[in-house]
Amino acid sequence: MSKLFVVGTGPGDKDLVAPKALQAINASSDLVAYGLYLDLLGDVCDGKTHHDLPLGEEIGRARLALDLAASGKTTSLISSGDIGIYAMATLVFELLDQQLQGKESHPEWLEVDIEVIPGISAxxxxxxxxxxxxxxxxxxxxxxxxxxxxxxxxxxxxxxxxxxxxxxxxxxxxxxxxxxxxxxxxxxxxxxxxxxxxxxxxxxxxxxxxxxxxxxxxxxxxxxxxxxxxxxxxxxxxxxxxxxxxxxxxxxxxxxxx
Missing domain, CATH: 3.30.950.10 (Tetrapyrrole methylase, C-terminal domain)
Known part of the structure; x- marks a missing residue:
């Protein structure tokens, strides 16, 4: 099954990134994030395909992450802090909700296995x-x-x-x-x-x-x-x-x- 990790990486200090978050990133071929978040993670992101979308492109990031995962690429959608607090996780589920209501045309999204990994919030x-x-x-x-x-x-x-x-x-x-x-x-x-x-x-x-x-x-x-x-x-x-x-x-x- 296609896999999407929705990952919170904490406030910035690499020592505060949860081991499970690091495991998810290591298991992924593709990383979707605002570029600063990947920079803060450092070499853990090496060897991965980076999809860096700027601030203001949050919906685009969530769509891209779902598309990549649905295409068979193990993907991590990354935010700093806790990704479920004022961050990207809610957009992923809102898009899935829209699909279930017939307002999107991406039935493949519903086949993606999604795992949300929390992080330390600000x-x-x-x-x-x-x-x-x-x-x-x-x-x-x-x-x-x-x-x-x-x-x-x-x-x-x-x-x-x-x-x-x-x-x-x-x-x-x-x-x-x-x-x-x-x-x-x-x-x-x-x-x-x-x-x-x-x-x-x-x-x-x-x-x-x-x-x-x-x-x-x-x-x-x-x-x-x-x-x-x-x-x-x-x-x-x-x-x-x-x-x-x-x-x-x-x-x-x-x-x-x-």
Whole structure:
């Protein structure tokens, strides 16, 4: 049976790529990805046929991967982080869904054996860099309104505030979107203290990584770009300092038992 691996390769550090992801890539003849993701993987991609489609060609990547697999080529469709979180896995299954509804003309896709391999997401990598920010209930919200109406995003931010979730904002800013993160900040300030700790993690686990711990009232779009993950603690998240070491954690309630 034709095989398609849908692979998450983690935030960037090669040491954080799961062994199962490496096995899938090794077993593949063809790799489909945004080129940077293949560059980060290094020599594990040597000897494979690379299909590098640019940003904005996500649908094309998913179609190509299904086509290659259906033609008999063992293929890996690769994304950084976890491929099931704001990434390519959902497109693969959306295309299959469209085929089942008769809206596509690729019955061969339905014969492909698909295996999704998870990876460490940016929010997990960021939380590990500062301690245990995701120690209690949390959510993620993408601030990109390219595919989701801003009214829906805003409603979700309010719900996050009401529920007092730790929240990780993906896609916080781009060249054409520079106001959403400040709006999200202002919404959350209605529900949690101004001193709530905030993590700004840029290029997490990569050579030019930078980590900044700030507070909700000081969160500003000028300190964020498209390579930055923004994670905001809940009302109980704590920023602790021990000499030159700083940590952020979110208690789970053990304090009553200590």
């Amino acid at each position: 929010m997990q990598a960021g939380a590990s860099r500062v301690g245990a920010l995701l120690g209690h209930d949390f959510c993620t919200i993408s601030l990109s309104d390219l595919l989701t109406p801003w009214e829906t995003i805003e409603k979700r931010i309010h719900s996050c505030g009401t529920g007092d979730f730790v929240v990780s904002f993906y896609n916080p800013k781009s060249k054409k979107r520079d106001w959403q993160i400040n709006t999200a900040r202002d919404i959350l300030l209605k529900y949690r203290p101004s001193h709530t700790p905030v993590l700004l993690g840029r290029q997490l686990t990569r050579e030019d990584e930078s980590i900044t711990i700030t507070t909700l009232d000081k969160l500003d779009a000028k300190d964020v770009d498209m390579f930055t993950l923004v994670s905001v603690g809940n009302s109980e998240s704590r920023h602790i300092i021990n000499g030159s070491k700083e940590w952020v954690y979110t208690p789970r309630g053990y304090r009553k038992k200590l």
